[in-house]
Amino acid sequence: MKLYNIKDHSEVVSFSQAVQQGLGRGQGLFFPDALPQFDDMDALLAMPLVERSTEILSALIGEELPKSHVRELVSEAFNFDAPLKQVGEHIHALELFHGPTLAFKDFGGRFMAQSIAAVSDGKKITILTATSGDTGAAVAHAFYGIDNIDVVILYPKGKISPLQEKLFCTLGGNIHTVAINGDFDDCQSLVKQAFDDNELRQTIGLNSANSINISRLMAQICYYFEAVAQVPKHKRDQLVMAVPSGNFGNLTAGLLAKAMGLPIKRFIAGTNANDTVPRYLQSGQWAPHQTVATLSNAMDVSQPNNWPRIEELFRRQQWPLAELASGWADDEETAESLRALAQAGYLCEPHGAIAYRLLEQQLEDGEEGIFLCTAHPAKFKESVDAILEKDIPLPGPLAKHAQMALLSSEQDADFTALRAYLLRLANA
Numbered sequence: 001m002k003l004y005n006i007k008d009h010s011e012v013v014s015f016s017q018a019v020q021q022g023l024g025r026g027q028g029l030f031f032p033d034a035l036p037q038f039d040d041m042d043a044l045l046a047m048p049l050v051e052r053s054t055e056i057l058s059a060l061i062g063e064e065l066p067k068s069h070v071r072e073l074v075s076e077a078f079n080f081d082a083p084l085k086q087v088g089e090h091i092h093a094l095e096l097f098h099g100p101t102l103a104f105k106d107f108g109g110r111f112m113a114q115s116i117a118a119v120s121d122g123k124k125i126t127i128l129t130a131t132s133g134d135t136g137a138a139v140a141h142a143f144y145g146i147d148n149i150d151v152v153i154l155y156p157k158g159k160i161s162p163l164q165e166k167l168f169c170t171l172g173g174n175i176h177t178v179a180i181n182g183d184f185d186d187c188q189s190l191v192k193q194a195f196d197d198n199e200l201r202q203t204i205g206l207n208s209a210n211s212i213n214i215s216r217l218m219a220q221i222c223y224y225f226e227a228v229a230q231v232p233k234h235k236r237d238q239l240v241m242a243v244p245s246g247n248f249g250n251l252t253a254g255l256l257a258k259a260m261g262l263p264i265k266r267f268i269a270g271t272n273a274n275d276t277v278p279r280y281l282q283s284g285q286w287a288p289h290q291t292v293a294t295l296s297n298a299m300d301v302s303q304p305n306n307w308p309r310i311e312e313l314f315r316r317q318q319w320p321l322a323e324l325a326s327g328w329a330d331d332e333e334t335a336e337s338l339r340a341l342a343q344a345g346y347l348c349e350p351h352g353a354i355a356y357r358l359l360e361q362q363l364e365d366g367e368e369g370i371f372l373c374t375a376h377p378a379k380f381k382e383s384v385d386a387i388l389e390k391d392i393p394l395p396g397p398l399a400k401h402a403q404m405a406l407l408s409s410e411q412d413a414d415f416t417a418l419r420a421y422l423l424r425l426a427n428a
Contacts (some may be wrong), residue, residue: 001062003030003214006312015064016119017320019112019215022208023195029305030214031312035260036060045229049082050074052229053222056260057111065118073118074222077110082223084230084370087346091359094196094227100378101167102397104223104250105138109217113142116149126426129196129209130187130196131168133160133298134375139209140168140175150177150425151209154187154418157410160297161380163398176425183291183411185303188247193415200209200372200419204426212305221260227370228262232330235368242371244351244360245277246299248306250372255313265367268325270358272296272350275328277307281321295331295383296350298375318369327358337389339410342388349377349384 003010003018007028013021018030036059038044044052054071061070080098087093099106116125127149129139136153143151153168157179169177180187191208194200209216228236241264243251251269258264269277272294280286287301313319330335337353350354352373359369377384378392385392392400411417 001060001064002033004033006308007364015061015214019115019119019213020125020207020337022206022213023192025194027195029212029309031309032060032214034287035256037261039331040221041261041263042233043272045225047401049085049222049226050078051148052225053078057218058221064354069118069240073111073114077114077219078107078222080106082107082226084227085346087341087344087356088360090363090367091356091371092231093346093348093352093356093373094223094370095373096223097373097376099138100132100397101131101137101141102379102395103138104220104372104374105134106142107223108216108249109142109209110217111134111147112213112215113139115215117146118171120148122427123147124205125149125207126204126422127207127209128154128422129192130154130184130191132184132300133155133164134379135209136160136169136177137164137167138371140171142210144171144173144175146174150176152178152422152425154178154180154190156183157181159183159293159300161185163379163381163394163402164297165406165408166401166404167379167398168407169406170401172407177384177408178421179408179410180413181410183293184301186289186413188301188303188305190413190415190428194418197419200422204422217249217256217306217309220250221257223256224254224257224264228264230392231370236263237265239264240266240359240363240367240368240369242270242298242355242362242369244299244355244372244374245269245271246274246301246304246311248277248304250374252306252309252313253273254419255310259313259317266323266325268327268358268362270354271328272299272334272354273328273330274300274302277304278326279378281324281326294350295334296354298351299354302370325362327361329354329357333357338384338387346379347392348373348386349380350377351375
């Protein structure tokens with residue numbers, strides 16, 4: 001597998017290099033120079049999840065890893081289901097929260113951890129990542145206890161749900177969590193500054209577990225195939241996917257799946273009030289606003305890191321960007337959609353509710369719709385309980401961590417302080 005730096009096409013790397021570097025020169029994102037196609041899509045979709053995902057990821061990675069090794073990585077990473085549940089006559093929910101941290105990030109986080117361990121040759125590595133909520137837990141649990149890998153997770157203090165925080169800030173060991181006095185974009189900026197510091201990168205073996213790491217995106221491609229595999233064959237030619245979007249890695253993976261031949265008619269990108277992309281698609285002007293806090297906090301991102309990959313893919317495929325549908329919902333509309341779903345007999349949470357709302361509004365006659373449910377409702381217990389006037393029971397993993405003490409430190413959004421922290425950690 002060869003990948004190039006979107007900002008500097010002369011930088012071409014292998015899968016192993018891309019996984020270990022995370023970012024290219026000038027903070028450029030890596031992108032596959034070719035995407036595999038499959039001769040018999042129906043046969044591929046008929047396979048079980050692990051077998052099918054092995055075929056997809058082996059085709060992407062190429063000869064760098066034997067297929068038998070890829071199967072081992074996939075078997076370890078994807079050891080849970082992603083069921084499709086019917087919500088309306090032509091609307092389905094893809095549940096991506098059945099992994100160990102109850103969020104879709106488990107797919108990417110677990111495969112990435114397996115990939116990095118497979119290609120690192122035992123070298124000391126420091127994983128630095130920013131989270132707006134669910135990435136932190138998925139990454140922390142995926143890397144917990146792996147030898148020679150330290151993980152540092154930055155998150156905006158007071159801007160993720162208490163249960164999200166408990167799920168990844170209570171582990172200790174090789175997992176280090178830092179509450180930043182700022183918003184997610186501040187956390188993401190600190191990560192980018194660290195990657196721009198070549199001396200720091202070399203000294204601590206810096207890598208990232210955000211969706212900027214190509215292995216995360218590759219893993220996420222697989223659950224789009226899993227979703228379509230659960231749709232009857234006669235309905236697969238009119239599929240519409242609504243994707244709740246923050247950093248836009250989830251949507252990027254879906255578009256890559258479409259480019260690889262998966263029969264998805266179109267996508268709807270859904271955001272909350274942090275609506276940089278919907279406004280851009282309407283006006284052609286990229287004009288991020290200050291990030292605001294919302295009920296759907298994992299989408300509280302004004303400058304999504306993965307958007308350049310989406311534009312690159314549309315350029316490569318010669319798809320008009322105008323074909324990408326979008327929309328946004330404020331907190332009141334999100335709450336309305338949560339209540340509507342509950343009345344339909346489906347318990348959801350704010351991110352999935354936004355995707356559902358936009359899908360219901362934009363689905364056309366003859367189309368079959370799927371919206372992505374990216375987290376278990378109990379991860380947002382406080383807001384969901386209040387909106388639905390319920391008392392959602394905590395599933396096992398949340399109940400366990402809810403009783404544990406937070407182990408986070410706290411810092412201002414200052415790179416000098418973060419740099420010193422990372423160096424101290426590496427020398428400890």
